[in-house]
Amino acid sequence: MPNLSASKLDTCFDPFKIREDFPALSTRVHGKPLIYMDNAATAQRPQQMIEACTHYYSRLNANIHRGVHQLSEEATDRFESARDGMCEWINARTREEIIFTRGVTEGVNLVSQSFLRPGLKPVPWQLLCEQTGAELDVIRINDRGELLMDDFESRLSDRVKMLAMVHVSNSMGTINPVREMIAAARAHGIATLVDGAQSMPHMRVDVQQLDCDFYCISGHKMYAPTGIGVLYGRRELLQDMPPYQGGGDMIRRVTFEKSTYNDPPSRFEAGTPNIVGVIGLGATIEYLKSIDFEGAMAHEQSLLEHATAALSEIDGLRLVGTARNKSAVLSFTLDGIHPHDLGTMLDHQGIAIRTGHHCTMPLMDHFGLPGGTARASMAMYNTIDEVDALVAGIHKAAAILA
Amino acid sequence: MSRSTDLPTVYQDVILRHNRDPSHRGELANASHQHEGFSRLCGETLTVWLRLDAQKRIADIRFSGEVSAVAMASASMMTRRLELKSRDQSVLMCQQVQAFLKDPDMTPANWIESDVSLSSLQALSGYRSRLAAAALPWQTCEKALQTEKSATST
Missing domain, CATH: 3.40.640.10 (Type I PLP-dependent aspartate aminotransferase-like (Major domain))
Known part of the structure; x- marks a missing residue:
C-alpha cells in the first residue's frame, strides 16, 4: 500500500504539486492538453x-x-x-x-x-x-x-x-x-x-x-x-x-x-x-x-474570484448564479450562441466543460434559459492559468460562432 | 470543399450560415405527421412537422425547437432536401444521413458525398454530441414518417 501520509510535506497549497497526483490530468484531447473543468459532473481521481x-x-x-x-x-x-x-x-x-x-x-x-x-x-x-x-x-x-x-x-x-x-x-x-x-x-x-x-x-x-x-x-x-x-x-x-x-x-x-x-x-x-x-x-x-485541504479550499475561492472577474468582462456573457456565498462553479450563457456549440468549440481547444440543463430544468425555466447554460466547474487542481485559457477559449469560440 | 475541412471552418461556412437563416423553421398547423425527437447523447429536443399529399409526397415540412447551431443547420438542410420527395425516398435518405453521421469517416451514400454542405458535417467526427445533434432532425423525421403524430425519445 502507498504511504498516504508521507505526501503532507508542504503547508502551503500548491495546485501544480496536487496535479501530479491525478494522472488523467495529463491526457491530451483533440491534440491539446486537457483543461478539465467538468468537476461538478465528476472529479478526477488521485493515483493513491x-x-x-x-x-x-x-x-x-x-x-x-x-x-x-x-x-x-x-x-x-x-x-x-x-x-x-x-x-x-x-x-x-x-x-x-x-x-x-x-x-x-x-x-x-x-x-x-x-x-x-x-x-x-x-x-x-x-x-x-x-x-x-x-x-x-x-x-x-x-x-x-x-x-x-x-x-x-x-x-x-x-x-x-x-x-x-x-x-x-x-x-x-x-x-x-x-x-x-x-x-x-x-x-x-x-x-x-x-x-x-x-x-x-x-x-x-x-x-x-x-x-x-x-x-x-x-x-x-x-x-x-x-x-x-x-x-x-x-x-x-x-x-x-x-x-x-x-x-x-x-x-x-x-x-x-x-x-x-x-x-x-x-x-x-x-x-x-x-x-x-x-x-x-x-x-x-x-x-x-x-493534503492541505483548507489551502485547497482557499485556492478554489481564488479561482472563483479570478474567473468571475474575467468572465464578467466578456461581451454578451451572462453569469447565471451570482450568490454571495458560492463554490467555484461558473454557469453562463453567451448572447446568440447555443451552449452546446460553445461547449464543442471549447472541447476543440481541449477545454472540458458541461453544457445543458445540468439536471435542473425547473431552474433553467426560472431563468428563461431553454438551451441551458455552459458550466465550468473547478476543483483544487485547476489553476489560474487554466482559467485564463478558458477565457481565451471563450473569446476564440465567440469569434467563430458569433 | 474537401471532406477534411476543420471544425471551425465548417462552423463558419456551413453551420452558422444555416443557423442564422434556417429554412422551414416553425410549426405546421395542418400536419399529417409529427414527431418530437430527443437525443440523450446531445440532450436536445426537436420536433418535425410534415404534411403528405395524396401521392405520399412531402408537400410541406417544418421543424421547431430551441436547438444548437448544428441541429438547426442539419434540420434546415434536411427540410430543403426532403421537400417534395416521396415518403419511401425520404425514409431512405434519413437512414443514409444517420448512417453517415454515425461513422463519418466511412464513404457515405453517393448523393451525400456530392452534397457539399451536408458532407462537410464530416468535420464533426470526433465530437459525438455534435454528431448526435446533426443526426437528431433526420432520425426525428424518419420516426415522423413512420408513425403518424407521436412523441417518444430516440
Whole structure:
C-alpha cells in the first residue's frame, strides 16, 4: 500500500504539486492538453486511490465479513476502516451512522422508502407525493440564485414532514445556509436531509455541527470511485427504520417463518457491497487528510474570484448564479450562441466543460434559459492559468460562432 | 470543399450560415405527421412537422425547437432536401444521413458525398454530441414518417 501520509510535506497549497497526483490530468484531447473543468459532473481521481483499488484486486481480493481466512479478514479490515475514515472526516458520532450506498441518489431513495414511507418501494419526491398524497413545496430563489429565507420560513409548519436541500447547487454553485435552515426546521420537528454531492470535495462538512438527520454523499464527486457513496443517518432514526433491500447482511437470524433485522449499518447494506469502491473511498479520504485541504479550499475561492472577474468582462456573457456565498462553479450563457456549440468549440481547444440543463430544468425555466447554460466547474487542481485559457477559449469560440 | 475541412471552418461556412437563416423553421398547423425527437447523447429536443399529399409526397415540412447551431443547420438542410420527395425516398435518405453521421469517416451514400454542405458535417467526427445533434432532425423525421403524430425519445 502507498504511504498516504508521507505526501503532507508542504503547508502551503500548491495546485501544480496536487496535479501530479491525478494522472488523467495529463491526457491530451483533440491534440491539446486537457483543461478539465467538468468537476461538478465528476472529479478526477488521485493515483493513491487508484493504487488502493488495484492493490485490493491484485493482492487482497476476497469477500468481506464472516470470512475465516486471511484475505477475507484483511479485505474486511480495509472495508471497515473506510467506514471509520468517513465517520471521522464528517464527524459523525459513531461508525454505525455511516451506511455505504451507490451514491446520493441511492441515499435519497433509501430515506424516501425507509424513513418516509416504510415498507413501500423507493421513489423520488415527486412520485412519493403522487402515491401518498403528500405535497411537494418548493423554496423560491432570487436572481442571484440564493434561497429566499423569508419564503423558506413562511413555509415551515407542523404539517411539514421533511426538509430536503442541496448543500451546494451543482448548476449555480450557491452554498445554501443549511445550518440555519436545519435549526429552523428542527424547531418545527421537521426531519432534514442534505444532498452533499457538491459540497464534499470543496469544504469540510461536520454533520454534528450541521445537526442534520441525513447527509448524502457521492464518492465520484470527491475524487473517489464511481458507484460508491455514503448515507449518514442520525443513529436514533436509523435504529427505527426498516431495511431498504433484502439480502445477506441485513438480517441477523433467518428461519422460514421470520427474519430478525440486523442493526444499522448492516441493516441497510444488503448483499455483497461494492468492496473496491469502499476501499477506494477510504483511500481518497486518507489522501484528502494528507493534503492541505483548507489551502485547497482557499485556492478554489481564488479561482472563483479570478474567473468571475474575467468572465464578467466578456461581451454578451451572462453569469447565471451570482450568490454571495458560492463554490467555484461558473454557469453562463453567451448572447446568440447555443451552449452546446460553445461547449464543442471549447472541447476543440481541449477545454472540458458541461453544457445543458445540468439536471435542473425547473431552474433553467426560472431563468428563461431553454438551451441551458455552459458550466465550468473547478476543483483544487485547476489553476489560474487554466482559467485564463478558458477565457481565451471563450473569446476564440465567440469569434467563430458569433 | 474537401471532406477534411476543420471544425471551425465548417462552423463558419456551413453551420452558422444555416443557423442564422434556417429554412422551414416553425410549426405546421395542418400536419399529417409529427414527431418530437430527443437525443440523450446531445440532450436536445426537436420536433418535425410534415404534411403528405395524396401521392405520399412531402408537400410541406417544418421543424421547431430551441436547438444548437448544428441541429438547426442539419434540420434546415434536411427540410430543403426532403421537400417534395416521396415518403419511401425520404425514409431512405434519413437512414443514409444517420448512417453517415454515425461513422463519418466511412464513404457515405453517393448523393451525400456530392452534397457539399451536408458532407462537410464530416468535420464533426470526433465530437459525438455534435454528431448526435446533426443526426437528431433526420432520425426525428424518419420516426415522423413512420408513425403518424407521436412523441417518444430516440
